Amino acid sequence: MKIFTADQIYEADKFTIEKQQISSDVLMEKAATELFKWIHSRLQGAEVTIQLFCGIGNNGGDGIALARHLQEHGYAIQVHVVNYSDKRSKDFLLNLERLKDRKIWPEFINHDSGLPELSPNDIIVDAIFGIGLNRPPESWVGDLIKHINDSRAFVLAVDVPSGLPSDKAPWNKEHVVRASYVLSFQVPKLIFFLPETGIYQNQWELLDIGLDSEFLGKTATAYELIGKPEVLPMYRPRLKFSHKGTYGHAVIVGGSYGKIGAVQLASNACLTVGSGLVTAFVPECGYHSLQTAIPEIMVLTDEEDNTITKIDIPFKPSVVGIGMGMGTEEDTVKAFSALLKNIETPMVIDADGLNILAKHPKFMKDVPKQSVLTPHPKELERLIGEWEDDFDKLEKAKTFATKHDCILLIKGAHSITIYNTIGFVNTTGNPGMATAGSGDVLTGMITGLIAQGYSSLNAAVFGVYLHGLAGDMGVSHNGYEALKASGIIENIGKAYMELLRPPEIENNKEA
Known part of the structure; x- marks a missing residue:
């Protein structure tokens, strides 16, 4: 609308x-x-x-x-x-x-x-x-x-x-x-x-x-309101004659000592939203916890035990989601910069990946075109600078997204996805999603959608909507305060089913 x-x-x-x-x-x-x-x-x-x-x-x-x-x-x-x-x-x-x-x-x-x-x-x-x-x-x-x-x-x-x-x-x-x-x-x-x-x-x-x-x-x-009628045409149904390779191989890069959980949430969300294959790249300290927590994913590790110092991916991934829990140590910054110079696939950049870009703006020239950046408010401010009010913030975000040919997500009660001069205003989500790890789940979901063949823009718009819908279904059972990021993941499947529910069934349910 x-x-x-x-x-x-x-x-x-x-x-x-x-x-x-x-x-x-x-x-x-x-x-x-x-x-x-x-x-x-x-x-x-x-x-x-x-x-x-x-x-x-x-x-x-x-x-x-x-x-x-x-x-x-x-x-x-x-x-x-x-x-x-x-x-x-x-x-x-x-x-x-x-x-x-x-x-x-x-x-x-x-x-x-x-x-x-x-x-x-x-x-x-x-x-x-x-x-x-x-x-x-x-x-x-x-x-x-x-x-x-x-x-x-x-x-x-x-x-x-x-x-x-x-x-x-x-x-x-x-x-x-x-x-x-x-x-x-x-x-x-x-x-x-x-x-x-x-x-x-x-x-x-x-x-x-x-x-x-x-x-x-x-x-x-200049703005569109995104509801079910707007996202349904974006949905890419599964094909009967397909296999896991049909739906891409996503890589989730991040984590440091004490912050492996962020990668776990992102990887799990990436897999749950439908990516065919998911590999996590983490420091050595995250190997056993990830292999135990999510047996469906594969794990690659850095030689360093506690932080990422070199990102070596021995295959061409469909998409890379990066930044959650990664830290901004000097060696990590170098590893991130080296990855940017060598990767051709689109990326979803979150958390410390964004903080590194903010500290080193020259790195933006190496970010693959059509990449998705998912900052929270303070990370957004570090990227685009301070703003006078919400309208000034939107204009600065549009200028940034246009200059760097990226999709910029402004998180909030109504998250707004910015691409060039257009903003897509989301209608799902609730205050219960203001909880640790919710952003990691969103990054994983958008990464998983791109892996399946969604365009970066559609993956961002669709992913934000589905993320919010999963959160809405989670609070319907647990209330705002008890919703955890893992609870959002648990409701991704239900969100898909709700999205695809025929109108007549919805009407009967309401009646």
């Missing part, structure tokens, strides 16, 4: 109005109707006070039109117009007149007005600002937003939480509505998925307001 910018959404509105020969008011009425239907289907006329806070732009117009529908169906409403400017959109004014025609008189809140009384039992509809907010709310509007947040009422935001700009972090964290639920029009917004802006809503849902499907389909976007 595409993620559109504010400018693209405005263009979609304009295109729809012109193509369908309708007025902008008709589109606003459609939005208000969908908002009402969502609310009414859940409240069913319940006796509750709905407090609507409406700005004086089109977002406020949506709220004003919604108020009319609510009143016509017997709901107790209080309408507040947040009078933050002398300018008003024409559709806001049109719907305000319709409201007054029904003898509904909104309370106008100005800079010198007192704060309205709110109850925790109220439902608050936030329609103050929309996606076009391009300057900080005035301080008195910020105080009103803080008042809404302090009310402990259920807050339903229209399109986006008020106070959030669409292309930067908020100017003041206290001046953003914290929404219990966001009803967003037609397409998801990037701010729902970033750490600095995603914290302002607990849940979100899309409402179809009839924006033109031709425009939405043909318009290229």
Whole structure:
């Protein structure tokens, strides 16, 4: 699913109005109707006070039109117009007149007005600002937003939480509505998925307001939301007449004294996700533990007992995953550099492999094209430099990925895979996956997918989705706190089965 910018959404509105020969008011009425239907289907006329806070732009117009529908169906409403400017959109004014025609008189809140009384039992509809907010709310509007947040009422935001700009972090964290639920029009917004802006809503849902499907389909976007419909076409099913060699030979390189477990997790995940053969290359100290823990893999060792000093792979691997638990000793750095100069196959680079690249940026010229880099936040900062906010981070990541022709993974609640100028935003995963070794498992999974013939980009996008889905299935049985990295591996097979489950079975299960 595409993620559109504010400018693209405005263009979609304009295109729809012109193509369908309708007025902008008709589109606003459609939005208000969908908002009402969502609310009414859940409240069913319940006796509750709905407090609507409406700005004086089109977002406020949506709220004003919604108020009319609510009143016509017997709901107790209080309408507040947040009078933050002398300018008003024409559709806001049109719907305000319709409201007054029904003898509904909104309370106008100005800079010198007192704060309205709110109850925790109220439902608050936030329609103050929309996606076009391009300057900080005035301080008195910020105080009103803080008042809404302090009310402990259920807050339903229209399109986006008020106070959030669409292309930067908020100017003041206290001046953003914290929404219990966001009803967003037609397409998801990037701010729902970033750490600095995603914290302002607990849940979100899309409402179809009839924006033109031709425009939405043909318009290229800088970000795509990755769910089951997007990853299913990437899946490469097993062939009947195949053997282990059909699915590649992956090599996992890493480990040092006390950190062999990282290689064990990566190797096990690589094998479990479907790599035909897996060989681990570790210091001598890791030989017996790996051969005992995972009898299905092969093990090569360095001559040195505790660290990697020379990486000698006596065959041409399909892919190399490297870095987990490896350390950054001088001899290890030299061994890593030598491998980069001699390898032609794509790589998946994690952990200390990334730390070495950050300390020796000249090594990047030797990293095979289309390699996948999987940094956690601090490793990412070492690679691309500090950033001002999440949007600046994404731009720096795109610049880095384009310059070095690599796939760069930004890990997080919604991990984002960057390639050139496109970002793929993941939808699976949960807080239980914030646990030691989870990243090692992901590296192993992406490595195993590349071994089977997935392109590096598809392996990264598919691997992140499957990794998160396995984590989701793990917490469904054990809860967030008890999920371990090994538990993610144990659920990879179940994640595949869930991914391939026919829709009708899913529907029956939900019923």
